[in-house]
Amino acid sequence: MADVELRNVTKRFGKTVAVDNVSFKVYDKEFFVLLGPSGSGKTTTLRIIAGLEDPDEGEVLIDGKVVNDIPPHKRDIAMVFQNYALYPHMTVYKNLSFPLENMGLSKTEIDRRVKAVAEMLHISHLLDRKPSQLSGGEQQRVALGRALVRRPKVFLMDEPLSNLDAKLRVYMRAQLKRMQKELGITTIYVTHDQAEAMTMADRIAVMNKGKILQIGRPYDLYNKPANLFVAGFIGSPPMNFFDAVFKAVNNEYILDAGEFTLELDKEIGRIILEKLDNKTDVIVGIRPEHIDIVHEKGENTIEAEVYVIEPLGAQTVIDVKIGDHIFKILMKGQLEYRIGEKILMRPQINRIHVFKKTGETII
Numbered sequence: 001m002a003d004v005e006l007r008n009v010t011k012r013f014g015k016t017v018a019v020d021n022v023s024f025k026v027y028d029k030e031f032f033v034l035l036g037p038s039g040s041g042k043t044t045t046l047r048i049i050a051g052l053e054d055p056d057e058g059e060v061l062i063d064g065k066v067v068n069d070i071p072p073h074k075r076d077i078a079m080v081f082q083n084y085a086l087y088p089h090m091t092v093y094k095n096l097s098f099p100l101e102n103m104g105l106s107k108t109e110i111d112r113r114v115k116a117v118a119e120m121l122h123i124s125h126l127l128d129r130k131p132s133q134l135s136g137g138e139q140q141r142v143a144l145g146r147a148l149v150r151r152p153k154v155f156l157m158d159e160p161l162s163n164l165d166a167k168l169r170v171y172m173r174a175q176l177k178r179m180q181k182e183l184g185i186t187t188i189y190v191t192h193d194q195a196e197a198m199t200m201a202d203r204i205a206v207m208n209k210g211k212i213l214q215i216g217r218p219y220d221l222y223n224k225p226a227n228l229f230v231a232g233f234i235g236s237p238p239m240n241f242f243d244a245v246f247k248a249v250n251n252e253y254i255l256d257a258g259e260f261t262l263e264l265d266k267e268i269g270r271i272i273l274e275k276l277d278n279k280t281d282v283i284v285g286i287r288p289e290h291i292d293i294v295h296e297k298g299e300n301t302i303e304a305e306v307y308v309i310e311p312l313g314a315q316t317v318i319d320v321k322i323g324d325h326i327f328k329i330l331m332k333g334q335l336e337y338r339i340g341e342k343i344l345m346r347p348q349i350n351r352i353h354v355f356k357k358t359g360e361t362i363i
């Protein structure tokens with residue numbers, strides 16, 4: 001049993017506020033992901049939990065007890081870093097068994113644990129080799145194994161899959177997620193890769209500039225981003241954005257983007273009107289999968305020109321140009337369009353997101 005909580009944690013390096021008044025609670029057995037761009041404070045947050053950095057302000061709690069003054073090795077935490085350092089002179093077996101040797105376990109128990117973890121990670125056939133005889137991906141799995149054998153209260157993982165090739169990374173994501181659920185060990189995982197976060201997390205905390213911008217389950221963040229940053233960071237291809245002026249005339253509600261206008265459903269229009277407090281400039285977002293290509297002009301259809309086609313296999317991304325704007329449209333199937341071809345697109349009007357100029361979500 002282990003939950004981890006940060007209460008108003010701040011960490012400064014000179015003038016840089018690396019972690020800015022961060023609070024969150026990770027529940028027992030949860031897979032919690034810290035997601036954000038480079039420099040957003042993820043690693044520093046993880047190092048504070050591990051006890052490798054002292055916060056300037058705030059408290060870290062494990063199982064409800066403040067651990068600020070408890071040294072790293074007494075926190076019962078295992079950390080896997082991006083740059084895994086294996087002992088080069090030891091075999092894989094020894095690398096895996098070494099962390100267990102001072103734990104007072106019998107030789108049989110150590111052997112059992114090493115073999116079980118090796119099997120889980122598909123590295124049983126490598127146990128007699130030295131790290132230099134392993135590929136990068138194999139080394140990364142040994143490093144993970146070394147953390148897993150200990151069965152600590154909490155796993156802290158900092159981009160542990162970053163050195164793997166794309167195929168192995170996708171494979172390891174699923175393995176790691178499954179393993180975390182089987183072992184039931186509370187895990188805090190750092191990544192800048194939104195797909196990794198979406199596929200692995202029970203909950204995600206999105207960080208930017210040292211602050212937590214939103215915490216939620218993957219689909220909560222995807223469907224109801226709290227602000228422009230989260231909306232743009234989660235989803236691939238990313239959400240399309242454009243500036244517009246919101247107009248309410250005679251019980252009709254329009255988004256005027258200059259090159260085109262969109263008529264909103266009255267219910268949505270009224271909500272926007274209420275939340276905007278007399279301002280009219282907004283940023284509109286629409287996900288690529290929420291734009292249709294249609295064949296007849298009608299309400300909310302927009303003329304566009306095909307700019308480029310990106311085949312993905314089961315889906316096709318069609319980049320279209322409207323004035324100076326490029327929109328990405330994600331369609332099912334293998335579609336063929338010519339560059340320069342004129343098409344009609346129609347945003348699914350009830351799926352649009354509207355943000356204040358400050359970035360705050362209106363709807």
Ligand SMILES: Nc1ncnc2c1ncn2[C@@H]1O[C@H](COP(=O)(O)OP(=O)(O)OP(=O)(O)O)[C@@H](O)[C@H]1O
Pocket residue numbers: 013016017018036037038039040041042043044045192
């Ligand atoms: N030891 C340090 N000394 C000075 N500044 C630091 C130190 N460690 C981190 N920083 C700064 O704190 C900020 C947050 O860094 P941190 O490594 O936590 O970000 P991150 O989100 O993990 O980034 P990345 O994904 O690139 O690892 C950055 O501006 C970084 O330059």
